[in-house]
Amino acid sequence: MSEETANSGEPVAEKDDARHAMKMAKKKTAREKIMATKTDEKGLIIVHTGKGKGKSTAGFGMIFRHIAHGMPCAVVQFIKGAWQTGERDLIEKHFGDLCQFYTLGEGFTWETQDRARDVAMAQRAWEKAKELIRDERNSMVLLDEVNIALRYDYIDVAEVVRFLKEEKPHMTHVVLTGRNAKEDLIEIADLVTEMELVKHPFRSGIKAQKGVEF
Amino acid sequence: MSEETANSGEPVAEKDDARHAMKMAKKKTAREKIMATKTDEKGLIIVHTGKGKGKSTAGFGMIFRHIAHGMPCAVVQFIKGAWQTGERDLIEKHFGDLCQFYTLGEGFTWETQDRARDVAMAQRAWEKAKELIRDERNSMVLLDEVNIALRYDYIDVAEVVRFLKEEKPHMTHVVLTGRNAKEDLIEIADLVTEMELVKHPFRSGIKAQKGVEF
Numbered sequence: 001m002s003e004e005t006a007n008s009g010e011p012v013a014e015k016d017d018a019r020h021a022m023k024m025a026k027k028k029t030a031r032e033k034i035m036a037t038k039t040d041e042k043g044l045i046i047v048h049t050g051k052g053k054g055k056s057t058a059g060f061g062m063i064f065r066h067i068a069h070g071m072p073c074a075v076v077q078f079i080k081g082a083w084q085t086g087e088r089d090l091i092e093k094h095f096g097d098l099c100q101f102y103t104l105g106e107g108f109t110w111e112t113q114d115r116a117r118d119v120a121m122a123q124r125a126w127e128k129a130k131e132l133i134r135d136e137r138n139s140m141v142l143l144d145e146v147n148i149a150l151r152y153d154y155i156d157v158a159e160v161v162r163f164l165k166e167e168k169p170h171m172t173h174v175v176l177t178g179r180n181a182k183e184d185l186i187e188i189a190d191l192v193t194e195m196e197l198v199k200h201p202f203r204s205g206i207k208a209q210k211g212v213e214f
Numbered sequence: 215m216s217e218e219t220a221n222s223g224e225p226v227a228e229k230d231d232a233r234h235a236m237k238m239a240k241k242k243t244a245r246e247k248i249m250a251t252k253t254d255e256k257g258l259i260i261v262h263t264g265k266g267k268g269k270s271t272a273g274f275g276m277i278f279r280h281i282a283h284g285m286p287c288a289v290v291q292f293i294k295g296a297w298q299t300g301e302r303d304l305i306e307k308h309f310g311d312l313c314q315f316y317t318l319g320e321g322f323t324w325e326t327q328d329r330a331r332d333v334a335m336a337q338r339a340w341e342k343a344k345e346l347i348r349d350e351r352n353s354m355v356l357l358d359e360v361n362i363a364l365r366y367d368y369i370d371v372a373e374v375v376r377f378l379k380e381e382k383p384h385m386t387h388v389v390l391t392g393r394n395a396k397e398d399l400i401e402i403a404d405l406v407t408e409m410e411l412v413k414h415p416f417r418s419g420i421k422a423q424k425g426v427e428f
Contacts, residue, residue: 017329017330020329021327021328021329024327024329025327028327035421040420040421041420041421041423042420044420044423044426046426047412048268050410052407052408052409053272053405053407054262054268054269054272054275054407054409055268056275057271057272057275057276057279058267058268058271058272058275058409059275060275060278061268061270061271061272061273061274061275061278062271062425062426064274064275064278064300064301064304065271065300065301065424065425065426065428066425067304068300068301068303068304069300069424069425071424071425073425086278086279086281086282086283087275087278087279087282089282090278090281090282094308113235113238113239113242114235115231115234115235115238116231139425140425140426173423173425173426186412186413189413190413190420191267191413191414191426192411192412192413193266193267193268193409193410193411193412194266194409194410194412195266195268195407195408195409195410196264196407196408196409196410197406197407198261198400198406198407198408199400199403199404199405199406200405206254206255206256206258206404207249207254207255209255209258209387210279210283210285211276211279211280211283211285211287211353211354211387212258212260212276212279212354212387212405214279
């Protein structure tokens with residue numbers, strides 16, 4: 001492949017290449033200098049929130065990274081909803097020895113229509129989450145959609161914050177997903193990403209599709 | 215589990231439960247009404263951009279969803295960088311029959327220090343991407359970090375936009391990740407998510423960790 005084709009027909013002058021190389025060399029040095037100061041390792045409290053897509057998906061992506069490295073991990077799904085997700089089948093079928101998977105939430109309240117039951121299910125899920133986090137063999141525990149349970153006060157944010165601060169083993173990563181993450185949780189988190197919706201196909205009449213939304 | 219424990223000791227009155235149930239029933243009806251208008255299916259152009267984490271991770275999460283459903287898919291990595299990612303090993307080892315995986319990018323220019331070479335590699339990756347997208351057996355093709363190649367003009371955004379509009383099969387999903395997505399690309403995308411960085415542990419001296427960043 002020639003350089004010409006890569007630049008819409010305009011040849012790249014050697015001078016430009018040299019200038020570019022110098023600029024990039026500076027960038028590399030600056031970057032290495034910064035990276036050299038990053039030496040600590042610790043288990044992170046990671047929050048994915050916002051109205052955009054990808055909060056759970058990126059959480060599962062990290063779980064698959066753990067699986068890829070042979071590191072034991074676990075998932076607790078706080079909200080099951082009406083959709084079946086494929087992740088559970090895939091993980092249980094292929095990687096059940098590395099990743100424990102619990103779906104304990106019952107769905108959104110507007111589906112179950114039963115707050116007392118949702119509260120009980122969320123509490124059960126939180127008990128299981130604590131057990132999995134306390135087990136130091138787990139390198140990462142994903143609490144999928146826990147923010148929804150927190151938002152509706154199915155579980156108490158003060159209790160979650162206290163547990164993560166006081167009882168989470170030092171090297172364990174805990175990932176908490178779902179929109180409307182509570183401020184108290186963001187406060188104690190190490191890594192917070194807000195997935196912002198820029199454009200969504202639902203607006204133009206496209207339905208949820210297999211492999212994308214579920 | 216009693217309701218009391220779920221609400222920090224405050225008993226939930228039955229009246230509250232009934233009011234809540236009515237509110238949720240309304241929400242359910244409204245939601246079902248909206249969902250009923252979403253009937254179309256089509257292959258989406260999906261963009262994950264922004265400075266936050268999770269762009270590639272959520273892309274791989276969708277690839278794993280495809281794999282979970284037994285739907286053929288493919289990945290082209292435009293930028294390899296210095297880090298080894300575990301996804302490739304995992305996919306090749308377990309799901310090579312469902313998901314093709316190509317790492318054709320060479321790294322960031324500040325690492326290779328060689329623009330001409332980076333351009334040639336990005337072009338090769340783009341040729342492979344086109345081949346995989348044209349192949350209608352693939353239900354999804356992930357172009358991981360392609361936005362970086364577009365940003366540095368290693369590949370021409372006008373050509374990418376033209377190809378996606380004119381040659382992408384109707385039912386094929388294409389996911390394009392990387393920060394600084396070009397406006398022309400966002401313009402034609404169906405689903406755009408901006409991953410926004412709220413908090414990052416690098417700031418407090420924590421280094422990139424196995425299972426989280428790679």
